[in-house]
Amino acid sequence: MFSLNHLGLTVNAIPSILLIVVWLSLLRWVRYSGWGIAILTLIGTISHEALHAAVGWMVFAQPTSFSVIPRRQKNCWVLGSVGFRNLNIWNSAPVAFAPLLLAWVSWLIFNHWTQPAFQNGNYMGWLVSGYVAAVALFSCIPSHIDLKMGATSALMYGFVSGAVWLGAFQFSHFLM
Numbered sequence: 267m268f269s270l271n272h273l274g275l276t277v278n279a280i281p282s283i284l285l286i287v288v289w290l291s292l293l294r295w296v297r298y299s300g301w302g303i304a305i306l307t308l309i310g311t312i313s314h315e316a317l318h319a320a321v322g323w324m325v326f327a328q329p330t331s332f333s334v335i336p337r338r339q340k341n342c343w344v345l346g347s348v349g350f351r352n353l354n355i356w357n358s359a360p361v362a363f364a365p366l367l368l369a370w371v372s373w374l375i376f377n378h379w380t381q382p383a384f385q386n387g388n389y390m391g392w393l394v395s396g397y398v399a400a401v402a403l404f405s406c407i408p409s410h411i412d413l414k415m416g417a418t419s420a421l422m423y424g425f426v427s428g429a430v431w432l433g434a435f436q437f438s439h440f441l442m
Contacts (some may be wrong), residue, residue, distance in 0.1 A: 270412050282380045283394065289400030298389050302337035307345065309398070314365040315346040318412075321364035324351050325357035362416025373401040373411025393441035 296302045304311070311334050319329045331349035338344075353361065376399045383391035408416070 270275075278385050279381060282376065282384050282392070283381070285392065285396035286376065286400045286403070289397050290404060293400060294402045298343075300338065301336065303343065304345055307401050307405060308334070309343045310368070310401040313368055314349050315403065315407045317364040317367055318375040322348065322353075322357070322361045325360050326352060327357045329360050330354040335346050353415065357419070359416040359419035359423055363408060363420070364410045365406050365408065365412070368402045372392055372399045372402035372406065375402060411423070 293303070293306060296306060315332060315334055319332055321327075322329045328351040329348055330351050331347070333348075334346040336343055336345050339405050350361065375395055379395040380392060380399055383389070
C-alpha cells in the first residue's frame, strides 16, 4: 500500500499543499502585471538566473552577462537573463534546464519549513514558507527561450541515452 510518509508528507500536509496552490494561483494571476510579478518573484528570478550562470560556468558555457532587471520585450516581460559565449550541443541542455533544480528546493522548503511551521502552530512562518516554496516552484519553470535554447541538446542526450540503453539491452541478449 502506498503511503504519504514515503514522500515525506505528514497528515498535516493537505493544508500546506493548499497554501502553496493558493500562492501559485496568485503568482499566475499577476504574471502579466510586469513589475508586480517582478517584485513578487524577485528571489525566484535571482535563483533561476543564478542557476543558469552557475551551471553554465561548470559546463564551460562561459557566462558573459547577468541581469535580473525586468524589461518589456514585445508582448511579454523578461524578468532576467544570462548571456553565454560558448553554448553548444553538449552544454546547452544542462544550462537551459538548470532552474529545474528549484523544484527540489521547493520540496525541501515544503518538507523542512512549511509542514513543521504548520504543525507547530507558527502560522506566520507557515504563510511565509508557503510563499517561498511557491516562488521556487513558479521560478523553476523553463521560459520559452530556455526551451528553445536547450531543445536540440536535450534531444541529442535523449537519443544517445536511448542508443546506449538499446545497445546494453542487445548486448545482454547476446550474452544469454
